[in-house]
Amino acid sequence: MFMNKTRHRRIPRPVRHRVALSALTLLAATAIAPAAHAAPAPSVAPAPSAAPASPVTWQPCAEAPDGYPVQCGTMRVPLDWKKPAGERTDVKVARVPARDQAHRIGALFFNPGGPGGQGASMLAYGYADTLFKGPLRDRFDIVSLDPRGTGGSRALDCGPVLDPGQVVLPKNPGEYEEMKRNSRSRGERCLARHGDLVRHVDTASVARDMDAFRAALGEQRLTYLGVSYGTYLGATYAQLFPHRIRAMVLDGPLDHASGATRLMLEEASVMEGEFDRFAVWCARDTACALHGEDAGKVYDRVVARADRTPIPASGAKGKPAVNGDWIRMALPNQLVRIRLLEEAMGFDAWAKLAERLAAADRRNDATGLVEGGSYVGDQESAYTAVSCLDFPPQFTGYADAAARLAQARKTAPRTGAAVEGWVISASCADWPVEPTSPWQPTTVRGAPPILIAANTHDPSTPLAGGRRLQQQIAGSRLLVTDVNGHVSYFNSACARERETAYLISTEMPARLTCPAP
Structure with missing residues (x-):
């Protein structure tokens, strides 16, 4: 359901439950003055603003490759948008100017997924040219932010999503209680270190930060591409500010009305x-x-x-050997394809998985199999904090948890509950902060037509959720791509072309299907 795949330093994974882009630097000069729009957008009725953000002072990003024209800055926004005059917090932002300034349309806001995908840091490291090709890169400034609680935005640092070796698939009431204790301990540690920030990293707060960023850039209306979890952020923005949208693509859609059990079971079915x-x-x-x-x-x-008997895995943090659950819970990050990134980084996800399975089977070495998995400890704290506020597990006790696991095994005999939906439930089993936006529809009225894109075989954000989300957003259309992997834009040239054409023209594609490549 989110984009969490490759990593680069502390940047979240590239698109999917945090963008699977985290694997993804500048001119020694002052900030580039904003260019004029190619044409002014038609006026829209102004919507009330909760509070202005501080202006952004742009400067070259310290992380950028030599000569790469990406700029970074910081916004100061209310920690609690319900108290606009109260405490403020920092949000890191970045932009890569359009290559064709003479035909520039405006800014394209990108969110790589998550929860917690650090879009600004990804741009700062120079990944705009990897992610955005041709007309998008030419005609839009590519802009993004590190959501509050992540990266350069006063990041939470409370430990991994799952502690090494903890119970995540409880087999009895005692293990269930242990899973809850681990969750509460992580949450209390987070509160002790970061206080009220932990209570205000929810999606609605980030959507308001994004609107403040839009205003700071001088953009009258938002042009947006959000993938995986970024589709929920985009839909939330559309719900709050429907008249401030120019064009919006929600790719790899997450239905916030699914509920913890249905999301897990739909993911499990497609993962199998x-x-x-x-x-x-x-x-x-x-x-x-x-x-x-x-x-x-x-x-x-x-x-x-x-x-x-646990298998040796020298690369697993804090654990020289790993049990079957470690391997099970790492499978989604080994199996799910994101071809655009695979091509850019020169590897094939399925070939790598086969090599790692062979090493574990023939040499008793599971190091590769658990790289990047939920047990390894490399997912960042914001992933849990946001998930617990917006996607609570709503367990009623061990019997409920056991019944969900049994349903998953029936739905997917081999892979079972080895999906992100269950990782979130385990991590949030007894989180000490009340959810701010528990599972419910994201109903949108009054926005211009929004394009939703979904894959037939996406195990992270299954197509069924995309179909439901379309019913919640008035006037939206659904582009269905026949492809394996997470997010249409990253796995299908056809989907990239149609999404690009829509973002430029605001006209819906004439054909709303993309065939298998």
């Missing part, structure tokens, strides 16, 4: 199907290190062995 497609690919393609073997049986054998 994605593993089955991986196994079929292995049987057909000699590039698979398990070619000639049954990849499913190899995976089952490795997990069963690790359940009996």
Whole structure:
């Protein structure tokens, strides 16, 4: 449901439950003066503003590659938007000026997912040219922010999403209580270190920060591309400020009305199907290190062995060996494809997964299998803090948790609850801060037509959720792409072309399907 895939230093993963882009630097000069718009946007009725942000002073980003024209700045915004005159907090922002200033349309606001995807830091490291090709890069300033609580925006530092070795798939009431204790301990540690910031990293607060950024840039209306969790942020913005939108793409849509159980089960179903497609690919393609073997049986054998005796994994933080649950919970980050990034970084996710399974099976080395997984401890604190405020697990006790896990095993016999929806529930099992926006529809009225894009085989944000979200946003249209992987824009040239054309022209695509590549 979010974009959490590759990482670069402390930048969140690139698109998907935090953008799967985190794997993703400047001129020694002063900030570039804002260019004039190619044409003024038609006037819209002004909506009340909760409070102005401080103006942004732009300067070259310290992280940027030599000569790369990205600028960074800081906004000061209310910590609590209900108290605009109260305490303020810093939000890091970044922009990459359009290459074709003579035909510049405006600013394109990008959110890479999450929760907690650090869009400004990604731009600062020079990833705009990787993510945005051709007309988008030419005609828009690419802009983003590090959401409050992340990266350069007064980041939370309270430990990982899941502590190394903690119970995450409880098998009895005692383990369930241990899972809750771990959750509460992380939350109390976060409150002790960061106080009220922990209570105000919710999605609605970030949407208001984004509107303050829009105003600071002098943009009358917002042009937005949000992926994975960024679709919920975008929909929340549209709900709050429908008349301030020029064009909006929500790709890899998250339905906030799903509820914890339905989200987990829909993810589990598609994740199982994605593993089955991986196994079929292995049987057909000699590039698979398990070619000639049954990849499913190899995976089952490795997990069963690790359940009996933990397998050595020298790369797993704080743990020299890992059990079967570690391997299970790392699977989503190993299996889910994000082809645009794979191409840019020169690797193939499925080929890597096959190599890592082979190493675990033949050499008893599970290091590669748990890299980037929820147990490894490299996900950042904001991921949990935001999730607990907006996607609470709503457990009623061990019997409820056990019933959900049993449903997941029935839905997906091999992969079970090894999905992000369950990771969030486990991490938030007893979070000490009350949710600010528990599961409910994101109803939008009065916005211009919004384009939603979803994949037929997206295990992170399943197509079913996209269909439901379309019903909640009046006048929206749904672009369906027949492809494996998370987020249409990252996996389909057809989807990129249609989303790009819409963002430039604001006209909906004539065809709302993209065939398999």
